[in-house]
Amino acid sequence: MKESTLLMGKIDYINASPVYYGLDNGLLPDWIKMVPSPPAVLNGMIRDGKIAMSPVSSAFYGMNHKELLILPDLSISSHGDVMSVVLMSNYPLDDLHGRNIMLTRESATSVCLVKLIMAQKQMVPEYRTGKLKCIEDVPEDVDAAMIIGDAAMTQPWESRFKYRFDLGQVWHKATGLPFVYALWVVQKKYAQQHPHAVAAALDLFYQSRRMGYDHIRQVIKKGAQKLNLEESYVDRYFKGLICDLDAPKIKGLTYFFDSLYRHGIFSEKVDVQFFAPYLK
Template sequence: MPWRPRQKSRQRVRRSLRRGDGSLARRSRSRYEGPQRRIRQRQFFGGPGLNPVSNPLRVGAVSFVNTVPLIDGLDEHPQVLLQRDLPARLADLLAEDRIDVGLIPVVEYLRGVGGDLVPGICIAAHGAVRTVKVFSQDPLDQVVEIAVDRGSRSSVALLRVLLGEMYGNEPDMHICEPRPDALFAHYETVLVIGDRADEIDPTGLHVYDLGEMWHELTGLPFVFATWVLSERMSVADVRRGELIGILSAARDSGFGRLEELAQVEALRRRMDAGSIQQYWRENIHYTLGEAELAGLKRFAELATKYDLVGESRAVRVAQM
């Protein structure tokens, strides 16, 4: 006998459809704890129209503010199962073929995780990035230890390259989770990524923006993350073109309503909406073009030089 939702669930669906307020999704999150329970609920109902999806396209993305314009509407897309996690964890899920595409740290792609890059989309900086910074009580060429944020492997690898190329310095690095209220509790130099990097008071500190340092060193953009297809999706999956089209449409939708998204994120994260918009428009570049690919290939060369990726792979972009 096929699975049927309980009567109470059907009533909830009808009420949600009448109001059009998305109450089903919110109530589902409050009733089920943990990402796997939320995923199962999405598989049953499948999004707007509540048509069951037996084989959804599995998309993995981070929950940082810089990702918001790229995933607009994916939560409600009838063919998509969206999972949010840390960048490093998404790389693991992609390597295990538990997602079809992941927005992963570029260093993990260079280490062999996943298949082809999704064309035209990335998270890059053409200078100061604002959300990847080193805060130090000493000049960077003098430090002997650095606490590095556990959330992004690309930023840690980039820091290794910058320290070696610009200062000839190879300090010890210790993984931690920096807290703005206790930044220097154990170490005098800390790498901070994500929204937290914008919350720290820089007064009296040496502050280094890694995007700015990379541009100073190479004159090229730095690509922090890209959509990477699973190996299976890259090679033979007939839905590859559909998935790439969905991701491109989500990006276009996000860019069409940045002001509205900034207001939502400002309330949710207790940030300034104008600052968020400025970050999206001026600090982050979301197009994977020739300059970004050149920066990615240059980083691959330097990461190989410092033995951060093993034998680096050739950069390959998927064809539609």
């Protein structure tokens, strides 16, 4: 990585587009370079040190919390329905024991969430991971499929599956808490060596998001055009998808990590640590 350039991941779904609005419209300085990819690819890139700062799956943070710091007040979360994280199934949620569940290879958080929901119901399905971008990707013997991002909202999954479970809603019904799918993180080492660059990048994100919500009609219009969806649908999507990280979301996040540990899906407890630019 070049000293002066901060390589930064960007999720290539529309979900975080309000956060990127300002950066996409003039705020991006020449010392930051964006690398757009699906979440699981960004998880791998930050683990391998190819990028220093990125949105990542919250579960990936949980599994790598010793090497990473969370950037305050940024996330991809929902308080109930999320619309773009779904379990499509030919069986009710309580009838998946021993069935074949396919999990999209683009996710880490939602994979853990499905495993947690199943463990809590004392069901043991057969899991496999693979490409789930379009309806043709679903193998014949699959009973349920977990899909995230734009593909969850744009493919005719109902033509292959009987039920659609919104996992944000399943979580909220069970816990009463918000759910945090993604966090913005920085490598601890990079933050120690370049605290001012990280603080400056963080300020740009806050500005960029403020601009996004000030121009939310444009964000909605662009998202609807990109995915060929009704604007009213995308409007509803951005009303349910929240990009801050307040105390209730941190509570939902820690409850998720603790539950994963209790059910043996995580091998150790997660210590949630933030980058604190103004405390030094």
